[in-house]
Amino acid sequence: MRKILLLVLTAAPLLAFSQGFQVNLGGQKQIGMGHTGTGIVQDGASVFFNPGAVAMLPENYIQGGISPLLFKSVFNPAGTSIQDHTSNKVATPFHAYAVWGPKSSFWKLGLGVYTPFGGLTDWGNTWQGKYVLESLDLKAIYIQPTLSIKLADWMSIGGGFVYNHGSVDLTRAIPLANSSGDAGQARLKGSGKGYGWNAGVYFKTEAGITIGITHRSQVNTTISGGNAFFTVPASLQSSFPQPNTFSSTIPLPATNSIGFGFYPDSKWILAMDVNLVNWDSYKTLSFDYKNNTAVLQDTHSARNYQQAFSLRGGAQYKATDKLALRFGGGYGGTAVLDGYVTPEVPDANRVYGTLGLGYTVAKHLDIDISFEYEHLMQRTQTNIESQLSGTFKTDVYIPGISLAYHW
Amino acid sequence: MKTFKLHIYIVAGLLLLGACKPEVHTPKPSSGTVDFSRFISLGNSLTAGYADGGLYLAGQQVSYPSIIGKQMQSVGGGAFTQPLFSTAQANGSGYLSLTGFNADGTPVTTPVTTNLAIRGVLPVPGFGNVTLYTKYTGDINNYGVPGIKLMHITYAPYGNLNGYFERLLPGNAPTNSTTYLDFVMSKPFTFFSNWLGNNDALSYATSGGAGDVLTDKNTFAALYNVLINTLTAKGQKGVVATVPDVTSIPYFNTITVSAILAGVQKANPNAKALYINALVSGSTYAPRAATPNDLIVLTFPASKIGQPVATPVGNLPYGLTPYTPIDNQYVLDEKEVALTEDYVTSYNTTIKSIAAAKGLAVFDAYTFLQNVKLNGLVINGVSVNSNYISGGLFSLDGVHLTPRGYAIVANEFIKAINDKYNSSIPQVNISDYNGVKFP
Numbered sequence: 123m124r125k126i127l128l129l130v131l132t133a134a135p136l137l138a139f140s141q142g143f144q145v146n147l148g149g150q151k152q153i154g155m156g157h158t159g160t161g162i163v164q165d166g167a168s169v170f171f172n173p174g175a176v177a178m179l180p181e182n183y184i185q186g187g188i189s190p191l192l193f194k195s196v197f198n199p200a201g202t203s204i205q206d207h208t209s210n211k212v213a214t215p216f217h218a219y220a221v222w223g224p225k226s227s228f229w230k231l232g233l234g235v236y237t238p239f240g241g242l243t244d245w246g247n248t249w250q251g252k253y254v255l256e257s258l259d260l261k262a263i264y265i266q267p268t269l270s271i272k273l274a275d276w277m278s279i280g281g282g283f284v285y286n287h288g289s290v291d292l293t294r295a296i297p298l299a300n301s302s303g304d305a306g307q308a309r310l311k312g313s314g315k316g317y318g319w320n321a322g323v324y325f326k327t328e329a330g331i332t333i334g335i336t337h338r339s340q341v342n343t344t345i346s347g348g349n350a351f352f353t354v355p356a357s358l359q360s361s362f363p364q365p366n367t368f369s370s371t372i373p374l375p376a377t378n379s380i381g382f383g384f385y386p387d388s389k390w391i392l393a394m395d396v397n398l399v400n401w402d403s404y405k406t407l408s409f410d411y412k413n414n415t416a417v418l419q420d421t422h423s424a425r426n427y428q429q430a431f432s433l434r435g436g437a438q439y440k441a442t443d444k445l446a447l448r449f450g451g452g453y454g455g456t457a458v459l460d461g462y463v464t465p466e467v468p469d470a471n472r473v474y475g476t477l478g479l480g481y482t483v484a485k486h487l488d489i490d491i492s493f494e495y496e497h498l499m500q501r502t503q504t505n506i507e508s509q510l511s512g513t514f515k516t517d518v519y520i521p522g523i524s525l526a527y528h529w
Numbered sequence: 530m531k532t533f534k535l536h537i538y539i540v541a542g543l544l545l546l547g548a549c550k551p552e553v554h555t556p557k558p559s560s561g562t563v564d565f566s567r568f569i570s571l572g573n574s575l576t577a578g579y580a581d582g583g584l585y586l587a588g589q590q591v592s593y594p595s596i597i598g599k600q601m602q603s604v605g606g607g608a609f610t611q612p613l614f615s616t617a618q619a620n621g622s623g624y625l626s627l628t629g630f631n632a633d634g635t636p637v638t639t640p641v642t643t644n645l646a647i648r649g650v651l652p653v654p655g656f657g658n659v660t661l662y663t664k665y666t667g668d669i670n671n672y673g674v675p676g677i678k679l680m681h682i683t684y685a686p687y688g689n690l691n692g693y694f695e696r697l698l699p700g701n702a703p704t705n706s707t708t709y710l711d712f713v714m715s716k717p718f719t720f721f722s723n724w725l726g727n728n729d730a731l732s733y734a735t736s737g738g739a740g741d742v743l744t745d746k747n748t749f750a751a752l753y754n755v756l757i758n759t760l761t762a763k764g765q766k767g768v769v770a771t772v773p774d775v776t777s778i779p780y781f782n783t784i785t786v787s788a789i790l791a792g793v794q795k796a797n798p799n800a801k802a803l804y805i806n807a808l809v810s811g812s813t814y815a816p817r818a819a820t821p822n823d824l825i826v827l828t829f830p831a832s833k834i835g836q837p838v839a840t841p842v843g844n845l846p847y848g849l850t851p852y853t854p855i856d857n858q859y860v861l862d863e864k865e866v867a868l869t870e871d872y873v874t875s876y877n878t879t880i881k882s883i884a885a886a887k888g889l890a891v892f893d894a895y896t897f898l899q900n901v902k903l904n905g906l907v908i909n910g911v912s913v914n915s916n917y918i919s920g921g922l923f924s925l926d927g928v929h930l931t932p933r934g935y936a937i938v939a940n941e942f943i944k945a946i947n948d949k950y951n952s953s954i955p956q957v958n959i960s961d962y963n964g965v966k967f968p
Contacts (some may be wrong), residue, residue: 153532194549194550194551195551196550196551196552196553197553198553198555199909199956199958200956201940201943201944201947201956202555202956202957202958203555203558203603203955204955204958205552205553207550209549248961249958250909250911250958250959250960251910251960251962252909252960253910253911253960254909254910263675294910295960296968297911297921297933297963297964297968299963299964299968300966300967300968301967301968302966303932303963303966304963306965354967354968355966355968356968357627357629357630357967357968358967430530469766469831476625481688500553506911507907507910508910509907509908509909509910510909510910513550513553515552516548516551517551517552521547
């Protein structure tokens, strides 16, 4: 065991860590413990963290939570003292789970609805990079029916089918000025779907350590028939045919996780997760317009993301029968290579810390709150495609609350 | 009450989060080793903010010196005042505006003729008519005078021959006798920019080699020495720019020989060539068939092609026979191009060597614009190139820049200044400036 841990720990710094536009907000108890949950069993959020562990849950669960996310980014264009800020918009990642099985049976059914990927960035229409991006609202809502089976007292497996409803709403300025000198604008708005799966295995070792291993598959989300709106000077409108539609496929990457739980005494749970996200599937961002003209061509922007790791740790201390205190933190490397950083995802290596508090307010009812602060390292970049050059820095604040009913 | 208090904390907490903004720490702007307290700019139309074939208020407001001047204010620069046209006469000399496209996609430009600042027209014997503009009497930091050559800076009567210069002088034409250089030197300054010299080659080129002459290389060198020695007499520092390559501007690259010929051949498949009156040597010209190396000016009225022209051998179609070549003024032929390039190269050698001797910053506009012509340029997601209208860099006259072009040039000047004097004048946001305006 220690060998595996050491191997993972020594390998980690050699590999780049990553988050991209992944949102790891699967459950308040788990957020409080630094987003760990693959190798431990806490509540219905195991549907997301490790479907293999669902059958090990001692009770049935219905729960839901929300983690309003404030993504605050700044861009300082190279050679200037300008500070371009993203506006205060609150993204709303949420999760809801139901887990049910007959008492002390060997199987359980689960259903999860959660938002593992997304992004909400609004740089406004006056900033340096407005011709690259004004705003992006990207959402993926996964719906995952799950079946988990206990093969033995020390081992269970599980898997789920994933249906994704994805949506994108992107605006950028077009460098064609009208008679007042105002720039044009493009807006791409549409939704689509994708399919995937999720599987995991969970062990209890003789040493008392629990281990979880999971794979969440890649989900290619295809938006077809999205609406493309162009605001351009009247004399150029024929080059930007209206109405127009677009299609695009975004590969939401597969995630591989291994997690461990340690139980020094009855009050403490320590957990650790290592994630490998196959961001390398994200090669290009393409938009294929239905009506092309000499001016309006399909776009293919290289993204060339790389595979990436994150490393997480957390702890829970059961202060009383009713009150649990949690804390954790982690490190995530960037999926985005130098030269490919864009204002959609001003990604960088990041560190984060989390705090959490769980309280049993009534019989069968838990209320959990969590707070996360995430800091993306300052990153100075010149994008190869847009030549947008400058320094990005981002802070993310994520308070969250959830309710869980169990019986 | 207790829950109320809890709510207050939650609301206060969220507000606090809303207020936290990340900041990137940038080096404190510094003037480096120079004093920017009074910055002046010398130059021609490019310096004045001329665009779309005219000088008008909106163009003046985005002149590159005014952009630099404004950026200098964070490193100790003073106010930067320009001889602006009033809002009532905002259209100044008048200019071209894009009013549409023909069915074949060629642009339609229309002159703007309202709210002009034209005071009158003065006939000068032996020279021609000089358009006079409403006088400007305030302070001046931007001494850009459209049309001026380096050759004119010590020429006393010049204040009577150029309406844009006359406009700045207290006296009325034809009584002026203040040279441009004396006028600029009449008030102290601490830093200067100089982009004189373009018209010493460009005027010859835009006239198709017919209506003007190239300034003699030695005269250019002597005058540039006088100019820089005068400007730096009290230890002032500055930045100078080289003369752009004439072949890089859309004025010479939009209407091509092959495009005209293709148009002619649509109606008359037998037409084999266009004929031009080309330079042989010295001042000898002879008709010959045009090649792609001959540059046709943007203002060439293509409708003239094929029109009957009376010749000793009868009526012949314009431009299509050796007897009826395209007029010299519309073509900068291959040899004239080579001649212009040779002079520009010589001028730039002069500019760079004098600047080096005086320790001045240099913006190499020649290299910069040639690079844009060859490779284009992408800035903040906007692709910029030297194409007419669509390139975004050059205005409707095909010679002068758009606001975006002037902002790009201002940043290049700022980079040159910062590099040379260890200063950190912040650059301007290019995305705030538009290219050609479309109706």
